[in-house]
Amino acid sequence: MISPPQGFFRSIRTCNPHHLHPQSVRRQIPLKSSVNLTNLKRDGETLDLYELNSLKQKVEIIGINFDSCSPGQYTHQICPLCKGGQSKERSLSFHINQNAKLAMWRCFNFECGWAGHVLSDVGPAQDGVNKDNKLSEETLRLEPLGDELINYFAERMITAEILQKNAVMQMVDDKNVIAFTYRRKGEIVNCKFRSITNRKFWQAKHGERILYGLDGIKEGNTIVIVEGEIDKLSMEQAGILNCVSVPDGAPQQVSIKALPSKKQDIRYKYLLDCNGYLDKAPRIILATDGDGPGQALAEELSCRLGKERCWRVTWPKKDEFTCYKDANEVLVHLGPEALRQIVESAKLYEEFGRQLISMDVDGGGISDAGIDNQPAPVLHGRSRAVYQFTQQTLPACKPVLTPAWVIGTFFLIGVIFIPVGLISLHASHSVNEIVDRYDIDCVRGSFKSNKEAYIKNASTPKSCHRYLKVDKPMKAPIYIYYQLDNFYQNHRRYVKSRSDDQLLHGLGYNRTSSCEPEAFENGLPIVPCGLVAWSLFNDTFSFSRGTKKLKIERKNIAWKSDRDHKFGKHVYPFNFQNGSFIGGGKLDTTIPLSEQEDLIVWMRTAAFPSFRKLYGRIEEDLEEDDIIVVHLMNNYNTYSFGGTKMLVVVKVNILTDDANAQITELDDTATLLHKILSTGLVDFGCISLWRREKGCSPITRYV
Structure with a gap:
């Protein structure tokens, strides 16, 4: 046994045991020598140098630098497995606990993740150090399994015969520790310990890492690995x-x-x-x-x-x-x-x-x-x-993000997104439309200051003429929309004030409580009931060019599914707008609801307070510099709630084909979103190509 340096214990005694720092202890412990001292006092505990040397030998055999760490401290060093990855960082965190009985480590490089721990040996063998490092039942201090551990395995359906055949033993010094002996040609080359009390694992010092059960397999046969x-x-x-x-x-x-x-x-x-x-x-x-x-x-x-x-x-x-x-x-x-x-x-x-x-x-x-x-x-x-x-064995795609794969994906995205964005942006800017706000100019001079009184006065003429100039040629079909602003069709009370069953079945459906306050009038049911139908838009428009009147087609302006499945073909208006308080337009009682498409278009409520709804189509081409005269009846009351009314004439382009224009409710918000989306496609495509030219991306930095 090697003696401590002269004055070693004296230097320890001169320190305050309550302020002794682990690093100061480390400076006085010659770890690199084969010190076998025991019972060294530190912070009121016993520091066993044999345990420190045991930990040192175990961790250095797997490549971890033991000398860089003291008991109770954490250090960071290069991982011996991943070598720090591409960044060569000190990703391995290594720690020795205060009593020097446990050393543990973890690599925080996400590509590696190596983690583990080792325990120091309980103490030196009674007959001294095992100088030739040969493992045996005596040097490992093993004995046959006791009843407690045999019962432990019995609970796991493993019999004593199987345990004996595989030479499973227990420690002499701790009856709760299982010892799995690794043997090759009958000789113990390693031993793995498992405590049944705290589920900790550790292996014997100087053990050789081989497969467990190697002596029991037959060469040339199928092997199972667990x-x-x-x-x-x-x-x-x-x-x-x-x-x-x-x-x-x-x-x-x-x-x-x-x-x-x-x-x-x-x-x-x-x-x-x-x-x-x-x-x-x-x-x-x-x-x-x-x-x-x-x-x-x-x-x-x-x-x-x-x-x-x-x-x-x-x-x-x-x-x-x-x-x-x-x-x-x-x-x-x-x-x-x-x-x-x-x-x-x-x-x-x-x-x-x-x-x-x-x-x-x-x-x-x-x-x-x-x-x-x-x-x-x-x-x-x-x-x-x-x-x-x-069994969760269905086919699954698990791509590996290699640099070539990521760069190629960015390039493909750029090649696709840029042309689509440019085409979409060009189409957005090429929309040819004429917008005319008429709700103010169509009020008679004496009512300019009191527009609400004008619209409620039934004796006041509501006719008005507007003149629209065509700046660019417009090919047929040309779509006519009316636009309302500050009209909240999306209000919950308003949206619920209708009866879809009544629209489909007519007077045969009497449960119309959702239509209140427009469910009954003079004790008779209203068809169609509810505030949505009651507030039907009733301004009318007609167009002429010179002395010729332009024909407006008002058929097929509503969704076909609405006409066929939501509005009955044998349901006719009844007792509609017969009360003292008139909301909007009236309906022809001789025409079924499925054919009154202005009502069907209106009943599909808009999501935003500013919206456009299709009024009809002009089936003739309009030439550049044509003057279109609009004859309109300004009937609809938007003045009482501060709303506005506009007439919109739109030319069909690549974005609004003949089918989509019939069913699309356009508004300024949708147009703005379309422009933002188009610009975003172009920008994202350019960024993707730029990342491809740079040869890397934020993703590939970690690949």
Whole structure:
């Protein structure tokens, strides 16, 4: 045993134990030497130098710099697996707890995510240090399993015979710690410990990382690989003997980097060490856990072993939302026969998640009965589709965002968006329309100051003439709209004041309470009832050019679905606008509602307070500099609520074809949104091409 430096304990005693900083302790602990001192006091606790040296040896063997960290501190260093990624950052966080019994680490590079921990040994062996680093039951201080741990495994449906066959033991110093001995040719080369009280895992110092259960497999036969030692024992309990377990569990996610060389592939070095067994296997079944890390482990293993000879186990559904997680959970809940059948039904890895297949592979069996001798079940038709859906194995697209893929996508977006945006923007600016506000100019001079009195005076003439000049040629058909502003057709009370059943069935439908206050008049029902129909727009327009009157076509201006399915062909207006308070226009009682298209257009309420509705079509071409005389009747009252009225004449273009113009309610908001969308398409296309020329994007920086 090496003696401490002269004055070592004296320097410790001169410090205040309540203010002793971990770094000051570290300066006085020669970690690089084989110090074997115990019972060093720090902050009122015992700091065991043997434990520090034990941690140091364990973490430095996997490439972590132990000297950069003191107990109770966190340090950041280059990850030995990912080397800091493309940015070469110190992404690995490393920590030793205060009592120097635990060291843990995690790489925060999202492409890596390597995490783990190691525990220091409980203490030196009673007969001194194991100088040749050879592992044995004596140096590891192991003993046969006691009743408590045997009962622990019995709850997991694993018998004592299976445990004895696989040399599962327990620690002498802690009866609650399971010891899984890793053996090769009968000799212990590693030991993995698991505490049943706190579920912590750690491995023996100087252990060799190999597959668990390596001595039990038969060369040349199919091999099953699971994620944990208990899963391996569960497989053997189900009669599947050719099974091994990985020593280190599963990664958090699949690395998108290229596979490292065999020398740099530290995490999966155990595959290379056991290659003599794996290379001779005609088929390898991956039965890792069904969670995310388990799926990631299966992907990593298949990439290294070859997907063409890897098969994948699909764990069945536990309930409507979850699946069984692993082999032991299936053994406990479904039994050994079900576990065996699930492994027998494994699918070729290349088809896993896409389709079920039926193949008969030549080669040895997993156990004496031979799994390969029993073909996987075949499902057809609807049963196969339902199975794929419930097992979540339907085809799915999972693209990898490589730089070439992202740059090509940006280029394609730019090539498509820029022409579409330019065409749309040109069409938006090429709309040829004439807009004329007439509600003010059509009021007689004496009523200019009291427009509401003018519109309510029935004896006052409401006729008016307007003159419109055509600036550009307008080809037929030319659409005529009336535009109202500050009219809230989208008000909840207004929208609900109608009866769609009455519009379709007429007087035969009497439940019209939603139409109040326009449901009855003089004790008789109103058809159509409600405020929407009662406020029907009733200004009229006629057009002439010179001495010739232009014909206005007012048929087929409403939606065909409305005419055929929402307004009855045998429903006629009844008792409409017969009250003392008249809202808007009147209807012809001899014409069914399905043919009164001005009503149908009005009843389709607008979403905004400023809207246009189709009045009719001019079926003649208008030439440049033509003067159109509009003869209108200014009947509709917008003065009482501060609204405005306009007449809009629009030429058909690429955006408003003959069908769409009949059913589209245009307004200034829609036109503005269209221009914004067109500009946005052009801008986004230009940005995409610019990012492509730059050769990178915010996404590819992390690829």
